[in-house]
Amino acid sequence: MLNLKVNxxxxxxxxxxxxxxxxxxxxxxNRSLASQADIDSRKWIKEYWLKNVVSEITTDVGANLxxxxxxxxxxxxxxxxxxxxxxxxxEGGKYDGALxxxxxxxxxxxxxxxxxxxxxxxxxxxxxxxEPNPYQISTLGSKIISGVVGQDNLKKFSHIETKxxxxxxxxxxxxxxxxxxxxxxKPDSFAAFLECHIxxxxxxxxxxxxxxxxxxxxxxxRELVELKxxxxxxxxxxxKHRKDALLAMSWINLxxxxxxxxxxxxxxxxxxxxxAEVLPxxxxxxxxxxxxxxxxxSGNWQKVEQTITFLDECFEQLxxxxxxxxxxxxxxxxxxxxxxxxxAALVASTEEEYKYQPQQMTSMAGHDAANLAxxxxxxxxxxxSVDGKSHCKEEFSQIDDIEVAGNVLLNTILxxxxxxx
Amino acid sequence: MLNLKVNxxxxxxxxxxxxxxxxxxxxxxNRSLASQADIDSRKWIKEYWLKNVVSEITTDVGANLxxxxxxxxxxxxxxxxxxxxxxxxxEGGKYDGALxxxxxxxxxxxxxxxxxxxxxxxxxxxxxxxEPNPYQISTLGSKIISGVVGQDNLKKFSHIETKxxxxxxxxxxxxxxxxxxxxxxKPDSFAAFLECHIxxxxxxxxxxxxxxxxxxxxxxxRELVELKxxxxxxxxxxxKHRKDALLAMSWINLxxxxxxxxxxxxxxxxxxxxxAEVLPxxxxxxxxxxxxxxxxxSGNWQKVEQTITFLDECFEQLxxxxxxxxxxxxxxxxxxxxxxxxxAALVASTEEEYKYQPQQMTSMAGHDAANLAxxxxxxxxxxxSVDGKSHCKEEFSQIDDIEVAGNVLLNTILxxxxxxx
Numbered sequence: 015m016l017n018l019k020v021n022x023x024x025x026x027x028x029x030x031x032x033x034x035x036x037x038x039x040x041x042x043x044n045r046s047l048a049s050q051a052d053i054d055s056r057k058w059i060k061e062y063w064l065k066n067v068v069s070e071i072t073t074d075v076g077a078n079l080x081x082x083x084x085x086x087x088x089x090x091x092x093x094x095x096x097x098x099x100x101x102x103x104x105e106g107g108k109y110d111g112a113l114x115x116x117x118x119x120x121x122x123x124x125x126x127x128x129x130x131x132x133x134x135x136x137x138x139x140x141x142x143x144x145e146p147n148p149y150q151i152s153t154l155g156s157k158i159i160s161g162v163v164g165q166d167n168l169k170k171f172s173h174i175e176t177k178x179x180x181x182x183x184x185x186x187x188x189x190x191x192x193x194x195x196x197x198x199x200k201p202d203s204f205a206a207f208l209e210c211h212i213x214x215x216x217x218x219x220x221x222x223x224x225x226x227x228x229x230x231x232x233x234x235x236r237e238l239v240e241l242k243x244x245x246x247x248x249x250x251x252x253x254k255h256r257k258d259a260l261l262a263m264s265w266i267n268l269x270x271x272x273x274x275x276x277x278x279x280x281x282x283x284x285x286x287x288x289x290a291e292v293l294p295x296x297x298x299x300x301x302x303x304x305x306x307x308x309x310x311x312s313g314n315w316q317k318v319e320q321t322i323t324f325l326d327e328c329f330e331q332l333x334x335x336x337x338x339x340x341x342x343x344x345x346x347x348x349x350x351x352x353x354x355x356x357x358a359a360l361v362a363s364t365e366e367e368y369k370y371q372p373q374q375m376t377s378m379a380g381h382d383a384a385n386l387a388x389x390x391x392x393x394x395x396x397x398x399s400v401d402g403k404s405h406c407k408e409e410f411s412q413i414d415d416i417e418v419a420g421n422v423l424l425n426t427i428l429x430x431x432x433x434x435x
Numbered sequence: 436m437l438n439l440k441v442n443x444x445x446x447x448x449x450x451x452x453x454x455x456x457x458x459x460x461x462x463x464x465n466r467s468l469a470s471q472a473d474i475d476s477r478k479w480i481k482e483y484w485l486k487n488v489v490s491e492i493t494t495d496v497g498a499n500l501x502x503x504x505x506x507x508x509x510x511x512x513x514x515x516x517x518x519x520x521x522x523x524x525x526e527g528g529k530y531d532g533a534l535x536x537x538x539x540x541x542x543x544x545x546x547x548x549x550x551x552x553x554x555x556x557x558x559x560x561x562x563x564x565x566e567p568n569p570y571q572i573s574t575l576g577s578k579i580i581s582g583v584v585g586q587d588n589l590k591k592f593s594h595i596e597t598k599x600x601x602x603x604x605x606x607x608x609x610x611x612x613x614x615x616x617x618x619x620x621k622p623d624s625f626a627a628f629l630e631c632h633i634x635x636x637x638x639x640x641x642x643x644x645x646x647x648x649x650x651x652x653x654x655x656x657r658e659l660v661e662l663k664x665x666x667x668x669x670x671x672x673x674x675k676h677r678k679d680a681l682l683a684m685s686w687i688n689l690x691x692x693x694x695x696x697x698x699x700x701x702x703x704x705x706x707x708x709x710x711a712e713v714l715p716x717x718x719x720x721x722x723x724x725x726x727x728x729x730x731x732x733s734g735n736w737q738k739v740e741q742t743i744t745f746l747d748e749c750f751e752q753l754x755x756x757x758x759x760x761x762x763x764x765x766x767x768x769x770x771x772x773x774x775x776x777x778x779a780a781l782v783a784s785t786e787e788e789y790k791y792q793p794q795q796m797t798s799m800a801g802h803d804a805a806n807l808a809x810x811x812x813x814x815x816x817x818x819x820s821v822d823g824k825s826h827c828k829e830e831f832s833q834i835d836d837i838e839v840a841g842n843v844l845l846n847t848i849l850x851x852x853x854x855x856x
Contacts, residue, residue, distance in 0.1 A: 103715065104716070214670070216676065232670055234670070236719075244827070245526070246826060247635040248730050249705060249801065250823065251705070251823065252636075253705060261688055264689055265689060267685040286669035287682075289717055289718045290681060290711070295709070298573075299524055299826045309719055377670075378668075402667075403667055404668040405715075406723060
């Protein structure tokens with residue numbers, strides 16, 4: 015192998031520069047799907063790519079950005095794709111998504127500067143709308159290109175506040191909703207999809223290791239619940255005659271936590287109510303209804319299903335007390351295994367570059383790679399998150415760990431370019 | 436006494452007409468302080484009054500509307516004031532507040548049509564911002580004119596979303612914030628304040644009685660809490676490392692309910708979390724903070740204080756688990772006794788007109804009359820609420836019960852006009 019190395023200072027600089035886009039006064043990054051900051055970050059990426067990395071940029075029907083690496087010898091081969099997403103959660107960090115895009119960028123830039131000719135076409139990608147967002151669909155870009163969703167499913171989505179249709183938002187970002195079904199990736203139409211991402215958990219932090227290889231991606235069940243009680247006066251309605259929807263949600267929240275705490279920690283199931291909206295939401299009115307999400311995750315799908323059954327019983331009990339519910343399944347995504355050949359290449363690259371054997375682990379967060387894994391070879395590399403923090407402004411990964419990831423990715427691209435057809 | 440009677444059909448018509456203002460597609464009335472619908476309802480009232488009821492309308496420093504009854508023989512006497520408020524909660528009903536304004540209007544219109552000359556000046560009033568609202572101060576108009584709050588306190592309030600200062604909102608409604616301290620009612624500067632209001636509870640409904648006399652008004656304690664945990668990824672953060680602010684609020688909600696349920700039902704204390712706002716409020720992020728109100732009410736202030744002590748202990752327990760809090764006291768309003776002479780006049784009028792002795796009861800809702808009671812004679816009449824419902828679109832009072840209330844008020848005005856100096 016050539017002794018190519020990524021440029022640590024440049025990565026650092028790019029993380030901070032891209033991280034300015036959507037930065038709020040509170041210090042969090044806000045680049046929700048189709049927001050102005052989403053648009054601004056796309057502009058930054060396109061300008062940077064054209065100046066430093068690629069020969070051509072295209073935007074696909076799902077508004078994903080693709081950059082084409084210039085030095086390729088066997089253009090007829092299926093491409094190797096490397097990247098992640100540019101959007102963020104509200105008040106999120108500078109690393110989730112952005113790091114994967116920037117390391118894909120850095121790897122390509124390093125190859126390009128050294129005028130390395132690859133056999134396979136190499137595509138850098140920045141995916142659309144990976145995070146939950148007001149249009150209520152996550153990993154959007156990868157769902158579209160892997161054919162997990164099509165025009166018919168996507169028609170029903172719209173912005174929860176502005177009511178803009180998802181179709182309009184996609185077109186506004188440069189996509190082409192009308193032709194969204196026509197241009198999906200065919201199965202095995204790419205040689206490999208490679209994504210680097212922060213772990214967002216504490217496992218690497220506690221082991222003091224810089225990177226790990228992702229063997230599978232957690233299953234995620236998510237529902238949107240509307241509990242309906244009865245709004246009434248908070249002074250004059252005695253306790254016995256109340257049907258307080260927020261109190262009912264509070265009970266579900268505590269029951270869920272008790273239930274999950276009983277599972278074995280070594281094979282965890284986690285559950286969260288992260289979004290809740292109370293109506294009418296006034297100090298002196300008993301809440302008549304509350305909308306909220308329940309998110310359940312595990313690498314062990316059977317445990318997720320046990321939890322859903324438990325929730326069914328809880329909602330049944332509430333119904334008997336006069337609290338009705340409407341429950342809509344938003345995600346029912348079973349755990350996804352990633353490709354063993356790509357994982358092996360990531361392990362081998364880490365061993366070669368850094369003389370240590372990386373852990374292989376289940377990702378407890380969902381990722382675009384899970385969608386791509388349905389139609390081709392997908393692999394992921396995790397970078398240590400300090401203190402396991404993520405989806406918050408404190409999210410942080412050390413530049414030395416990031417450098418390790420960059421060099422492992424670089425080595426892996428070169429390795430896969432040789433190995434794969 | 437003259438055999439004057441209010442006009443039932445006219446009251447009915449006016450309830451429906453005023454109830455159209457701020458009516459949403461969901462069927463609730465939305466006339467929050469300083470909203471367009473608040474402004475529109477004020478316009479309706481002023482036009483109706485000028486056309487049918489009064490000789491002159493003035494707007495005081497607090498933007499309360501005052502109408503002057505034309506036929507008065509002893510203009511030097513302190514006035515009798517009758518009215519209620521024109522604003523509403525979000526998605527509220529057509530009766531809360533509006534009914535009191537419209538019955539005051541009807542009584543005056545009936546007197547005026549018959550050219551009845553009163554000894555005392557009679558003032559119809561529509562008070563500003565009685566309900567909780569985004570400026571975060573309720574019974575605003577009555578607080579201003581009874582001197583409970585002044586310019587210094589009021590300066591700090593602003594709209595929770597638009598950030599408009601309360602001062603600007605008051606001026607926009609026709610008030611005069613700069614001179615708000617100068618024009619308050621002096622103690623005993625009015626002969627009587629009389630307010631009719633729906634009960635908003637089930638007591639009259641269960642007894643099948645049309646009206647009751649309010650002997651005192653509940654004490655209300657209200658605080659705005661901000662719980663601060665740690666926002667983090669809902670998949671990758673194990674249960675043990677979570678500091679979920681919404682889960683903490685859920686626990687407070689259930690503990691509060693358990694504590695209140697242990698009090699004797701005949702001397703009740705009620706408590707509610709009616710407003711809650713989660714941050715960052717996304718499906719896959721553990722809530723880092725939540726703002727919410729706790730509202731505690733009882734006619735027995737000692738029990739309210741016991742409940743506050745209990746809450747202190749709960750928040751202390753949360754603090755030990757890493758959930759910090761900021762608590763701001765919004766209301767600390769002890770129970771208010773209403774004037775016995777006015778109550779006696781209301782009882783006597785009911786007996787005379789309808790040959791039955793009305794109940795005397797504590798109001799479990801706060802009312803403007805509680806503020807006026809601090810500086811002069813105040814009395815209240817309750818009208819039956821069907822099924823006890825209030826602060827919701829189902830809020831309803833039967834027109835026959837409303838007619839009873841109207842005639843009792845009319846009789847009471849004539850009675851007090853003779854009795855009082």
